[in-house]
Amino acid sequence: MRLFVALALPADIRETLALMRGSMPGVQWVPAENHHIGLRFIGEITERHRLEEIDLALSRLTWKPFELSLAQADIREGLNADSLLITVERTPQLDALQAQIERILRRAGCAPARRRFQPAVTLGHFSAGQRGDAIQWVQSHNLFRSKPMFVDHVTLFESLRSLGQHVYVPRAEYAWQPEIPLTPEEE
Template sequence: MRLFVALDLSAPLRDELALLRGSLPNVQWIPKDNYHLTLRFIGEVTSRAEQEEIDLALGQLSWAPFELSLLGAGLREHTKTDTLIIHIEQNDALTALQSQIEKLLRRAGCDTLKKRFHPHIALGHISSTRREESARWVQAHNLFRSTPMSVQHVTLFESLKGFDQRTYVHQAEYAWHPNMTLVPGEEL
């Protein structure tokens, strides 16, 4: 099972982001149901014991709820395929939450990440040969600013490989306070 920890976006925020799709042809746009803000990629977890260690570690998270906003478009360049992204406004509470997740998962036996945390939301993938067109898309959406989103829980997702897209399945949610239980279907 391929796992990662992320902030699941609210439906109104997903709708807001979905309006940015389609303004550039020949992009593999990510379905809006897959929009999320990755806090920590875990990778393949094959044993039940590893899964339980991860669950126990994430169950120890504790932070004060906070708000975050999305701010401006960008492009993450890669060798063959680039990614159109939306940046996250600088947020010390988000950075502290991600750092806490990293420490707890390392103690649970997860490998140390080699990349620095650069929070963003991926919207689509485009050939790296089309960087000039991508740059125009970034310029057109660089003033994008979302309505603030309240962060009161994090989600453990499983990534399933589909025919042409990945599907992300909720495995567990962890509230801002370890003793708070999340009731499915209830908004905090």
């Protein structure tokens, strides 16, 4: 099972982003239900005990809820294709949450993240030959700004391949304040 940790987007923000689909020909648009803000790619997990260790580690996350907004269009160059993105406004709270996820996953035996954290929502993929069109797309969407979204949980997703496309299935949510009764020594 191929796993990653992300912030699921509220339906209204996904709908707003979906309106940008089709605004550049030749793009392989990401389905709106797959829009998310990636916090940490975990990778392929084949052993049940590893999944349980990851679940336990993520259940120990602690943070206070915060708001964040999506703002500005951008391009990310890739090895096989480039991507159209909407970036996320960086906040100290978002960076702290991502750093905490990185630490606890390393302690749970996951390899360090391969990429530096650059929060964004991927809207679509295009070929390098379309960069001129992509630059125009970015310029026409560069003033985009979403309403603030409330971050009170993170989601562990599984990435499945179906009919040549990825489908992201939520496997677990980890709330900022889980409703777990305190043990006597913690009271």
